[in-house]
Amino acid sequence: MLISIKLAGPLRKEVQGHKKGELELELPEGTKVSGAVVALGIKDRVRMLLLNGRPLLDDRELVEGDRLFLLPPELAYNMYVATGFLSPMARDEIRRKRGEKE
Amino acid sequence: MFKILRVNMTAQSVKFEDVPQKYQGLGGRGLTSTIVASEVDPTCNAVGPMNKLIFAPGMLGGTNAANSGRISVGGKSPLTGGIKEANSGGQAGQYLAKLGIAAIVLEGDPPKGKLFKLIVGKDKAELQAADDLKGLGNYDTVDKLKAAHGEKMGFVSIGQAGEMLLPGASVAFTDRELRPTRHAGRGGLGAVMGSKGMKAIVIDPAGGEMAPLKDPEAFKAASTRFAKALADHPVTSGGLPNYGTDILINILNEAGGLPTRNFSSGRFEGAEKVSGESLNAVTQERKGTVSHGCMSGCVIKCSGIYLDKNGAYMSKWPEYETVWAWGPNCGVDDLDAIAQMDRMCDDVGVDTIETGCAMAVAMEGGLLNFGDAQGALKVLAEVGKGSPLGRILGSGTGITGKVFGVKRIPTVKNQSMPAYDPRAVKGVGVTYATTPMGADHTAGYAVATNILKVGGDVDPLKAEGQAGLSQAFQVATAVIDTVGLCLFVAFATLDIPDSNQAVVDMVNAKFGLSLTGDDVVALGRKVLDVELDFNRRAGFNAADDRVPDFFKREKLPPHNVIFDVSDADLDSTLKW
Numbered sequence: 001m002l003i004s005i006k007l008a009g010p011l012r013k014e015v016q017g018h019k020k021g022e023l024e025l026e027l028p029e030g031t032k033v034s035g036a037v038v039a040l041g042i043k044d045r046v047r048m049l050l051l052n053g054r055p056l057l058d059d060r061e062l063v064e065g066d067r068l069f070l071l072p073p074e075l076a077y078n079m080y081v082a083t084g085f086l087s088p089m090a091r092d093e094i095r096r097k098r099g100e101k102e
Numbered sequence: 103m104f105k106i107l108r109v110n111m112t113a114q115s116v117k118f119e120d121v122p123q124k125y126q127g128l129g130g131r132g133l134t135s136t137i138v139a140s141e142v143d144p145t146c147n148a149v150g151p152m153n154k155l156i157f158a159p160g161m162l163g164g165t166n167a168a169n170s171g172r173i174s175v176g177g178k179s180p181l182t183g184g185i186k187e188a189n190s191g192g193q194a195g196q197y198l199a200k201l202g203i204a205a206i207v208l209e210g211d212p213p214k215g216k217l218f219k220l221i222v223g224k225d226k227a228e229l230q231a232a233d234d235l236k237g238l239g240n241y242d243t244v245d246k247l248k249a250a251h252g253e254k255m256g257f258v259s260i261g262q263a264g265e266m267l268l269p270g271a272s273v274a275f276t277d278r279e280l281r282p283t284r285h286a287g288r289g290g291l292g293a294v295m296g297s298k299g300m301k302a303i304v305i306d307p308a309g310g311e312m313a314p315l316k317d318p319e320a321f322k323a324a325s326t327r328f329a330k331a332l333a334d335h336p337v338t339s340g341g342l343p344n345y346g347t348d349i350l351i352n353i354l355n356e357a358g359g360l361p362t363r364n365f366s367s368g369r370f371e372g373a374e375k376v377s378g379e380s381l382n383a384v385t386q387e388r389k390g391t392v393s394h395g396c397m398s399g400c401v402i403k404c405s406g407i408y409l410d411k412n413g414a415y416m417s418k419w420p421e422y423e424t425v426w427a428w429g430p431n432c433g434v435d436d437l438d439a440i441a442q443m444d445r446m447c448d449d450v451g452v453d454t455i456e457t458g459c460a461m462a463v464a465m466e467g468g469l470l471n472f473g474d475a476q477g478a479l480k481v482l483a484e485v486g487k488g489s490p491l492g493r494i495l496g497s498g499t500g501i502t503g504k505v506f507g508v509k510r511i512p513t514v515k516n517q518s519m520p521a522y523d524p525r526a527v528k529g530v531g532v533t534y535a536t537t538p539m540g541a542d543h544t545a546g547y548a549v550a551t552n553i554l555k556v557g558g559d560v561d562p563l564k565a566e567g568q569a570g571l572s573q574a575f576q577v578a579t580a581v582i583d584t585v586g587l588c589l590f591v592a593f594a595t596l597d598i599p600d601s602n603q604a605v606v607d608m609v610n611a612k613f614g615l616s617l618t619g620d621d622v623v624a625l626g627r628k629v630l631d632v633e634l635d636f637n638r639r640a641g642f643n644a645a646d647d648r649v650p651d652f653f654k655r656e657k658l659p660p661h662n663v664i665f666d667v668s669d670a671d672l673d674s675t676l677k678w
Binding site for chain 1 (some may be wrong): 341342354561590593596660
């Protein structure tokens with residue numbers, strides 16, 4: 001399945017083949033959001049993300065035509081954005097650090 | 103020790119006095135709001151003799167705490183009619199703090215038609231005539247002041263807009279290179295300064311000293327921890343220095359919350375062209391400066407220097423708010439034009455947000471087409487000339503919208519909304535509605551508590567939980583504004599909670615206090631209570647804590663959402 005990706009700021013230097021941060025990614029059916037991030041080679045570099053322009057609480061499977069906007073930790077500013085658009089992976093990591101149940 | 107400098111324009115007198123008990127233990131916004139609430143009749147004419155203009159560095163001013171040089175400017179706002187604190191970087195905050203000045207209070211009524219400048223130094227202050235500065239923009243004003251007083255000064259000034267008492271007028275502060283590019287922008291306090299006949303304040307820092315510390319060892323330890331947190335955190339050490347605030351263009355655009363063409367859509371097709379990524383790229387190509395600090399002691403350096411196509415200085419990096427107001431909200435995708443608009447706003451001395459939004463409503467009203475950058479530049483030039491059209495634009499979004507018969511005017515308490523559509527980022531919408539400041543995004547910008555517990559699962563597109571989030575942000579921001587720190591230090595708190603504790607420890611070490619986290623929350627609430635009380639006495643009530651009704655009816659593309667936070671939730675936001 002084909003999904004579109006937009007990369008923010010420094011991630012544009014860490015991923016090849018994009019034009020002004022935009023690229024398309026071919027992924028196996030059933031790939032989750034976390035899997036897409038791994039496929040781009042930027043695991044652990046995505047702090048916030050939007051799926052089709054919306055925040056995402058939990059990791060989930062992508063479908064054809066989905067669009068992911070990916071932001072690294074350096075760009076976690078404006079409080080509403082930094083807290084409201086945390087990636088599910090970042091939320092899990094924060095909960096793990098605090099010893100909370102998932 | 104610390105003194106208040108009272109400048110009476112009726113008597114033409116200056117006087118240093120002790121800080122009275124009721125004003126002690128405060129700085130920055132806490133001090134300006136307390137003085138305004140105590141000494142200004144809330145029903146007075148904001149450009150009349152009964153209003154006052156207060157300048158105050160923060161509680162940590164004059165120390166070597168990183169990013170502690172902010173200055174607060176306070177008074178009754180000619181734009182909103184309520185209490186106002188506008189905040190700025192630049193050098194004035196640190197200079198005043200090191201001179202031992204807790205606040206400058208401008209009061210009274212100047213002789214008609216005369217302009218003055220205030221010269222302030224170590225244990226000295228003098229009012230001088232400044233009629234030679236009449237009608238000058240801030241850049242020319244500063245050039246003349248440099249020639250007269252030398253270059254080892256900090257300058258505060260108003261442009262033509264402040265002289266004309268326009269409700270969109272700002273107060274300009276020079277940065278380290280003596281450019282008048284940092285502004286206390288919101289709420290028309292430049293008009294209050296103009297109403298006092300004060301064209302400029304010249305601050306001579308010679309003889310200034312670091313502020314005394316009750317426990318220097320403890321202070322040093324806490325400020326080291328604080329500086330380390332800012333140096334370690336990726337936002338304050340990586341994102342902000344390289345991309346500035348303008349990186350938010352693409353973020354809000356993807357989120358569908360970037361107000362476009364007078365808040366008619368949440369996405370702009372030209373967003374990438376005016377994004378922080380583009381700003382960084384064009385600056386590097388033209389050999390401008392990517393990372394630039396607006397004040398001494400700043401370790402974040404989120405600003406930059408923008409050069410034109412020929413490599414000549416145009417302006418400092420326009421902020422996200424400026425790029426948005428004159429860019430997407432006006433349908434403009436030309437960064438060079440926007441930088442020029444930024445420079446013109448700085449020069450004539452108007453709030454870029456208020457005036458850009460005014461331009462957008464004028465476009466909706468048919469004055470120009472959306473996207474007409476050159477036309478917008480021409481209209482903006484009218485402000486400095488004082489033509490009727492220029493005066494309308496310089497009076498802000500509310501008045502401009504009415505004059506042009508626009509039905510969709512995006513203001514709260516007559517102050518224009520900034521760069522987050524309240525329908526798509528609902529927490530910001532709650533802040534717009536409920537802050538005593540009028541529609542204001544920086545009023546709810548920081549966190550003190552473990553926000554991820556409170557806000558980590560709050561969806562910006564849904565109404566649930568937004569009032570609680572806004573309350574937490576507003577209380578924390580009131581503290582940061584009172585302490586005198588740049589708001590951006592708060593981003594480090596998300597991952598390094600100790601950075602917040604370090605701030606409390608620095609305050610305790612400076613003043614010999616033992617404030618706890620609860621005391622800090624109490625301080626933030628107290629500042630807000632003072633402001634809310636002033637506004638009530640000025641005639642505001644719950645009906646003023648609402649967004650314009652079109653936000654509750656018109657669905658914002660692409661998510662097709664409305665602002666649906668209930669009135670009950672709004673009314674509960676600042677109740678404790």
